Amino acid sequence: MRFFLLLCLLALGTAKPYQPINVMEFMKNYDLMMADDDENSDEDDNEDDDYDEDENCPAGCHCLPRVVQCSDQGQISVPEKIPEDTLILDLQNNDLTEIKENDFKGLNKLYGLFLINNKLSKIHPQAFRNMAHLRLLYLSYNLLTEIPANLPPNVIELRFHENKINRIQKDAFKGLRKLHVLELGANPLASSGIELGAFNGLSTLYVGMAEARLTAVPKDLPSSITELSLDYNKILKVEVEDFIRYKNLLRLRLGFNQIKSVENGSFVSTPNIREIHLDNNRLKKVPPGLSSLRYLQVIFLHGNKINSVGVNDFCPFRPGIKKNLYTGISLFANPVKYWDVQPATFRCVIGRRGVQLGNFRK
Known part of the structure; x- marks a missing residue:
């Protein structure tokens, strides 16, 4: 069950972080109660049978066993007097401006905390103390300017989408060794705002930094990442040193940047990559080295300035080298003359629908 939960959270990494969370649907889909079944005793179950909503529920809230909305x-x-056995606390779409030191005091069993779409600009450094069981912390759509201190040590999903964060200080995520999803998109974060060592001690699978102000691929992210989202930034080029650290990368999103060139050998360090998005940039040719990526299945290059495609740009010269055939190559909205492209160019693609050409307009 826990493994399934982590896979679901990783899939959510590409979902829109600013959408309100339907807490009851969330509980139904991921069965958070079972995720910590080894820590929920029979005594806790008996307490649920005696639950009295009117007596235990904070004013203005709606309560179910272990859920406070x-x-x-x-x-x-x-709100005050939140039951101490609460697992899920939903505070979305309110007018909270500050989280104080004792706001969550006694909520040591809390598993999910949803603070999306408030007006938070300040979180006390000790606000999350003793929250060893907290796994989901959603702080998207607020007014935070930096990462809060002393984040819960066992959190597995952390979302800061669309705040005012323009700086990530050194050791901002120190100790978060169980984190799987880190969403930082839609913040005014420039490359110069990421301090060296900002991700020290962090182990995560997905990092989202789309819709920021990055001018280069960050080179100090956790080496464990398997998915990196950098769409809608101001990145100008891709260099060999950009991905040396990210040997486990499977999916890379660089669409809607200003990339004019991809240095030869840039993807050598990511031999297992499955999906690359380079659409809506300023490339004039197919990035070199794609044919050597044995597991690459999807490459998006539409909306560039590519005017020619070579017969070996995508597929290796020697048959049998490629382990996964392509399921998608997009080249539409480029000035390439599709009638000049040799049929053998796409010899390692599954089916005719795997390639999209044409539809270019000046």
Whole structure:
């Protein structure tokens, strides 16, 4: 069950982080109760049988066993007297401006905390103390300017989408060795705003930094990442040194940047990569080295300035070298004359629908 939960969270990494969370649907789909079944005793189950909503539920909230929903209530502060056995606390779409030191005091069993779409600009450094069981922390759509201190050590999904974060300080994520999803997209974060060592001690699978102000691929991200989203930035080029650290990378998104060139050998360090998005950039030719990527299945190059395609740009010269055939190559919205492209160019593609050409307009 835990393995399934982690796979679901990783899949959510590419979903829109700013969408409101339907807490009850979330509980139904991922069965968070079972995720910590070794830590929920029979005594806890008996307590649920005696649950009295009117007596235990904070004013203005709706409660179910271990779930407290206080969303869309115009709350200006965290409600008092939240039951100590609460697993899920929903505070979305309120007017919270600050999280104080003792707002979550006693909530040591908390598993998911949803603070999406508030007005938070300040979080006390000790606000998350004693939250060893917290796994999901959603802080998207707020006014935070930096990463809060002392984040819960066992969190597996952390979202800061669309805040005001323009700096990530050294050791900002130190100790988060169980993190799988880190979403930082839609923040005014420039390359110069990421301090050296900002990701020290962090082990994660997905990092999202789309819609920021990056001018280069960050080179100090966790080496464990398997998916990196950098769409809608201001990146100008891709260099060999960009991905040396990311040997486990499977999916790379660089669409809607200003990339004019990809240095030969840039993807040598990512031999297992499956999917590359380089659409809507300023490339004038197919990036070199794609034919050597044995497991690459999807490459998006539409919306560039590519005017020619070579017969060996995608497929290796020697048959049998490629382990996975392509399922998608997009080249539409380029000035390439599709009638000049040799049929053998796509000899390692599955089916005719695997290639998209044409539809170029000046």
